[in-house]
Amino acid sequence: MSRISVRGFAVASATAVTTVGAVVGVAAGGEQGSSDPVEATAADASLLAEIPTGQQAQVQTASLTQQADIQSTAADAEARKAAEESARKQAAEDAKAKKEAADKEAAEKLAEERAKKKEAEQAASRSATRDADSFTPQASYTVAEVQAMARQMVPGDQFQCFSNIVNHESTWNYRATNPSSGAYGLVQALPGSKMASAGADWQTNPATQIKWGLNYMNERYGSPCGAWSFWQANNWY
Template sequence: MSRISVRGFAVASATAVTAVGAVTGVASGSTGQPSLDAEATANDTTLLADIPAGQQAQVQTASLTQQADAQAIAADASAKKDAEEAARKQAAADAVAKQKAAQAAEEAAKARKEAEAKASRDATRDVSSFPVQSSYSVAQIQAMARQMVGAGQFQCFSNIVDHESSWNYRAVNASSGAYGLFQALPGSKMSSVGADWQTNPATQIKWGLNYMNSRYGSPCEAWSFWQANHWY
């Protein structure tokens, strides 16, 4: 057997070894200081070969246990590090996926609004398709608007007219002079669509729809602006 140096066991067994040396000294007739062999055995390093055979297995077992514990601790630390890295990568991947989903939803909403605005413009009937009357009821004016404004935009269009004139195509603002369904200021700007802007609600509807589409992109975008500012 090789002479394996075992530290730690020496301290635990120093007293026992010293006692054995003392007994040996007495048996040999020495009554003075402990023998040199006992002093050497009591130092902080004991060779496995110097340990009684019955205790060598215990020392070896303790050493192997310490090694196993150290390996287990190292394995746990490595596993924890790997788990943290995997969690970090997953969080980064989730963030990227969420950002892409939000961007896709935003693009889809934008495309939907553009499609609705285009449908509104395409659905516009010409003013001349409506017969001229001496007067118009609110129901008649709303029926005109439904035929000139796309279905997806009509409610927004109607909300603005409700707030501006309550569908009175002859409404006049006493202080500013704003006129008609959309309270155009001055009212004469609606002449760009037709000379009968004062008396024909169809002319006013076409002007108002053109204004909302050109300035805001659609009646619903115009309504959003109106809600935020109470004018458009």
């Protein structure tokens, strides 16, 4: 290899290194060196002037390739950062949706369990009640005896509502009669003869009157508490 060729190769190599160094220095904000980019460019131009035209093209191509690699690396890093941020946001949204679904499922399960428990309690209360025929008829009954019969016939969760109505209608007097309307008995059936559907002894047996009154409230208002709500709004039922 001739001296000129060796020199040209050396200069070309030095120029490539210098050019890359200048590009990197500018990209890094000048942190890797304090040399002036303008001075570096002038030096590069001086060196390139001493290199044959063919080798100049090779050096310039190498420099552009280095710049393209640096830009590609930066773009890849930015793309990775954006992908990581997107994945983080998606993971957070997935976790939130999963928690909301779990909370909803737990709430629905709790509501279902409560409904089943209430239904079981109501069924147990109904099964624990006695029928009017299970009481031995008496010649007369005290208020306490009539109330005790009602407690055994009316479901526990409905007794207070039933009691409120009876208190207002007859004050637990199973022989109470309304002189103006003719309503009769504990629940003031009008006419009183309606209660015959529950038993022929409707005039003298509180259990028969309670049976009829309970059936009436259930059929017309859904329950004694439904009847009591209506009574409070209208003063009759």
